[in-house]
Amino acid sequence: MGSFYNCFKSKNEILDWIFKLADDYFVNDVAGKIKEGNTQGRVIRFFEYYADYNKERGIDFVKQLYTVKNNLFATKGRPMQNVLQAIIEDGQSKGDISTDITPEETVRFLFIAVRGVVYDWCLHDGKYDLTEAVNNYVKRLVKIL
Template sequence: MAKITSRAKQAEITKNKIYECGVKLIRKHGFDQVTVEQIAKEAGVSVGTYYYYFASKYELFREIFKRADDYFVTDVAGQLKADDCKGQIVEYFEKYVDLNYADGIEMIKKLYTSENKMFLTKGRAMQTILQSIIEEWQVKAQIPKHKSAAEITRMLFIVARGVVFDWCLHDGETDLKNEMKNIISNMVDGSMKTFSATIESP
């Protein structure tokens, strides 16, 4: 049993090394300019070993987004400190900012392109966790139900990606966390005002 555990641990180490070397090269050169052969060489493994862990170069790219989703599952879901609707949504996107900071401006620049369709993938944990939060507040009548939680989630992420893209345009010189907080706050406030006006209208 110990031998199997040791082998599994070594496999995880090898996979992480390939992943980290791939991310390093993508951050430096861009996804399209990096080959599997270059990643394998950087990681000190054979091309065959690379394909044992990742079916393609795109599969490694998908791993970047998978790990982002894993972060929201393990570090964000059920752990938000705010106890009000607006506070939780704002805090959620502060965590999104933290993730972008961790990747670094150069990596984010490579990810935020029109060619990257991973942003359009539906059902990702990052989205479903926020959707669940919004659904809870809709039940409590804190968020209007004229739009579904899924649609509100989609709109919030469109706005958030726009804020991150603007950060990229400014080469990371703007205060991403403060900008995200202000814009998401204003968006939530606007939604709540619309809801209140609808209730109060004769």
């Protein structure tokens, strides 16, 4: 255990590393898998990957991340968000989704909602299927975009 703490000087460094791993996964793996289809379907698939990623980490791990002390969720322009923003921009340029709000605002809107679902999953100790819950929620959300 001591060698683990030799790699990181603080809890914030650990969180930075965890978020970088997630960003890398979305940029290097997910982005290429969700290039096809309509915008709404691509957004739904993006968040299916997001839910699966959280599930694979496990409820105890995710509970440690989902705290108000972790302000990394509020960081704008993260690579993971940029993957979703590119989908939104593409959808707006094709007329698939509204241009009433900017792509950045749309990304924030969607992440606020989905993080709420993940937080609820944590509150319920992972007792329901996160991917199914996120999928149902996002399917409703994309109808208003």
